Amino acid sequence: MNTNRLSKKLAAAMNAQMTKEAHASQIYLSYGAWAENNGFGGVANFLFRHAQEERNHMMKVLEYILKRGSEVQVIAIPAPMDNPVSIYNCFEKVFEHETDNTKAIYKLVKMSFDEEDWASWNFMQWFVNEQVEEETLAMNLLDKIKIGGGEKASSNVLYELDRDLENISGEVIAAQDVTTANP
Numbered sequence: 001m002n003t004n005r006l007s008k009k010l011a012a013a014m015n016a017q018m019t020k021e022a023h024a025s026q027i028y029l030s031y032g033a034w035a036e037n038n039g040f041g042g043v044a045n046f047l048f049r050h051a052q053e054e055r056n057h058m059m060k061v062l063e064y065i066l067k068r069g070s071e072v073q074v075i076a077i078p079a080p081m082d083n084p085v086s087i088y089n090c091f092e093k094v095f096e097h098e099t100d101n102t103k104a105i106y107k108l109v110k111m112s113f114d115e116e117d118w119a120s121w122n123f124m125q126w127f128v129n130e131q132v133e134e135e136t137l138a139m140n141l142l143d144k145i146k147i148g149g150g151e152k153a154s155s156n157v158l159y160e161l162d163r164d165l166e167n168i169s170g171e172v173i174a175a176q177d178v179t180t181a182n183p
Helices: 008-037 041-067 087-114 118-147 155-167
Strands: none
Touching (some): 008 087, 041 087, 041 155, 087 155
16 A cells, blocks of 8 residues: 655655755855864854754654655765855855755745645745744844954954854744734
8 A cells, every 4th residue: 555645746855855954964064164173163063053953954854754655765965065265155155055945945835835735835834934044043144244344354253253153042033923022
């Protein structure tokens, strides 16, 4: 008896997203190692935590594919892109990567909607919300660096940012949770 409840097209797309999340983990890991090698331990800690978060996203997709009775296809992931040339460039790359991932998530949402696979559509809503948080976090970090001088940020500004990122939670209040009492 066939227990698969994902179409071939949606199963392939989910497997591709699982690989994309694994690739994201490697990118964050690579950038974290770059930051650590350049004396930015706080930035590295932040990026290493995000590498683990992306791996958790990969596992979330993998588990969903299995629970829907479909086959998981683990394939090789591409090598991370070139290392950043500066802290500002690092967070530019992070933002670009996150917006690219959002587009991939949206394609899965649309595909599940078009196929009337409401379980998959509902599952993907978590990722939609997560991407809003990820993009906002990357954008906020870019804004902080821009305020501090962007590519020309002083060593004092970079030191403060590094120190702040060492313990930042990475949590962003979702737009739907904002109130006048909790903006």
